[in-house]
Amino acid sequence: MTRLVVIFALVSQLPAQTAGNKEIPVTPVTGESWISHLHKRFSDTSMGKTWHSGPAAQMPGEDSAVWQEKLSPGFEARSMTVHGADVYRLNCRGCHTGSGRGAPPEINSVIDPVRSTSVEVIMERMKKVGMDMSRANAAVLAKQANAALLDRFHKGGTDMPPFPQLSETEVRALIAYLRLLAGVPGAEKQQIAITESPARVGEQVVKSTCHICHNAVGPNPNPQQILEGAIPPLSTLTTRTTLSQFVRKVTYGNPITMGAPPEPFRGRMPVFDYLSQDEAANAYLYLTLYPPQD
Amino acid sequence: MKRNVLILIAVVVGFSLAASAGTISGQVSGVAGQSVVYVDTISGKTFPAPTQHPVIDQKGLVFQPHVTAVQAGTTVDFLNSDSVAHNVFWTSIGGNKKLAHNLGTWPKGERKSFKFDTPGAVPILCNVHPEMSAYLVVAPTPYFAVSDQTGTYKIENVPDGSYTVTAWHEGTKNQSKPVSVSGDAKADFTLSK
Numbered sequence: 258m259t260r261l262v263v264i265f266a267l268v269s270q271l272p273a274q275t276a277g278n279k280e281i282p283v284t285p286v287t288g289e290s291w292i293s294h295l296h297k298r299f300s301d302t303s304m305g306k307t308w309h310s311g312p313a314a315q316m317p318g319e320d321s322a323v324w325q326e327k328l329s330p331g332f333e334a335r336s337m338t339v340h341g342a343d344v345y346r347l348n349c350r351g352c353h354t355g356s357g358r359g360a361p362p363e364i365n366s367v368i369d370p371v372r373s374t375s376v377e378v379i380m381e382r383m384k385k386v387g388m389d390m391s392r393a394n395a396a397v398l399a400k401q402a403n404a405a406l407l408d409r410f411h412k413g414g415t416d417m418p419p420f421p422q423l424s425e426t427e428v429r430a431l432i433a434y435l436r437l438l439a440g441v442p443g444a445e446k447q448q449i450a451i452t453e454s455p456a457r458v459g460e461q462v463v464k465s466t467c468h469i470c471h472n473a474v475g476p477n478p479n480p481q482q483i484l485e486g487a488i489p490p491l492s493t494l495t496t497r498t499t500l501s502q503f504v505r506k507v508t509y510g511n512p513i514t515m516g517a518p519p520e521p522f523r524g525r526m527p528v529f530d531y532l533s534q535d536e537a538a539n540a541y542l543y544l545t546l547y548p549p550q551d
Numbered sequence: 552m553k554r555n556v557l558i559l560i561a562v563v564v565g566f567s568l569a570a571s572a573g574t575i576s577g578q579v580s581g582v583a584g585q586s587v588v589y590v591d592t593i594s595g596k597t598f599p600a601p602t603q604h605p606v607i608d609q610k611g612l613v614f615q616p617h618v619t620a621v622q623a624g625t626t627v628d629f630l631n632s633d634s635v636a637h638n639v640f641w642t643s644i645g646g647n648k649k650l651a652h653n654l655g656t657w658p659k660g661e662r663k664s665f666k667f668d669t670p671g672a673v674p675i676l677c678n679v680h681p682e683m684s685a686y687l688v689v690a691p692t693p694y695f696a697v698s699d700q701t702g703t704y705k706i707e708n709v710p711d712g713s714y715t716v717t718a719w720h721e722g723t724k725n726q727s728k729p730v731s732v733s734g735d736a737k738a739d740f741t742l743s744k
């Protein structure tokens with residue numbers, strides 16, 4: 258609790274909530290989770306899953322002190338330098354995986370739609386199948402593919418949520434990284450860095466990753482309801498857990514109390530071991546500063 | 552009396568039609584999967600363009616069907632049933648690169664149409680998904696058939712006469728042969744890659 262007060266004190270001194278990213282302000286997360294929107298059960302989807310589990314619940318008397326909190330001092334007031342690779346990690350990786358190949362057929366690979374935005378890749382592909390194409394014709398195809406990709410980020414699809422929280426600069430950094438991931442020639446030279454406020458980083462983690470499965474608001478489920486599959490809403494997370502417990506749960510895993518009588522279990526939540534402790538702490542900070550709304 | 556005459560005429564015409572139309576059937580071998588067999592241009596004969604629009608769908612990141620045949624002058628509808636954007640383009644029709652066309656890139660549920668006036672095979676591709684491909688064979692006459700997966704085909708309602716019949720299969724050279732139709736005719740093809 259003392260810690261929260263300190264965070265509030267520090268954050269109130271920040272010049273702007275959108276430091277380094279003035280195009281789109283930070284706003285609270287709202288509404289139902291994406292899988293609720295799709296009427297999918299957590300057990301029936303690959304969305305928002307890393308397929309890494311946390312540690313099993315300890316046996317009585319077993320030592321649990323393997324995990325160590327390593328937050329950067331003053332993380333809550335420090336801007337972060339973020340590259341396209343980080344934008345991908347914070348927003349896309351939870352579903353599309355580190356390789357970008359997703360989990361077909363439910364989650365499509367990003368590789369081909371990104372490769373199709375490159376004139377060079379199109380020309381090489383057509384040459385390979387013996388249907389040489391002029392640069393001008395390839396450029397038309399590439400331009401259309403690029404528009405379709407941007408449209409995807411802004412409007413989403415049937416199964417993919419839209420990402421209105423991403424600014425133009427963030428999208429530009431993301432596309433540059435996607436091209437690198439997809440092996441587009443020359444992409445390594447196009448990478449750009451942007452500066453983000455801690456709340457902005459937290460917003461991206463929460464809106465793009467946590468909100469896939471957690472509703473913004475709702476009743477706090479009891480251990481029996483959790484055993485039956487209930488997922489606690491984002492609005493309860495900062496009261497259910499301390500900052501330290503939250504960071505551990507997200508980045509390393511922590512047993513959860515389920516059932517009646519309540520007993521510790523490993524729990525179903527995947528471990529987001531590709532997020533740093535500071536980034537997870539930023540998500541907590543964001544949820545505290547911008548309480549989730551209906 | 553007048554009615555009887557009409558019936559008589561109808562019967563005679565009906566008989567003569569039945570007698571002058573037959574089928575061309577056979578087997579395309581040497582290749583795996585579907586082929587298209589069609590009657591080539593018949594000099595001095597033109598055919599009205601069909602009004603039906605066959606549909607080539609994009610579903611599950613696959614063009615469906617993989618092989619379609621139409622008569623020249625037919626409008627084909629290209630549908631996108633996937634939740635992702637798809638594109639349709641081709642780089643030639645019947646090997647003529649001047650007929651290359653990019654139909655565009657469009658989202659789920661929408662369709663775009665194109666009227667294919669020039670006979671020949673059209674390799675259809677999606678720029679967004681390079682593993683996707685389909686073939687449209689534009690036949691110069693209404694007498695064509697898509698074979699089953701084993702290569703067996705049957706062209707119905709071919710008027711009696713002498714024709715050049717061509718077999719097409721993806722990735723092979725077309726093969727043509729003369730066929731005389733008087734009732735039911737047979738024509739087998741052996742293609743090689």
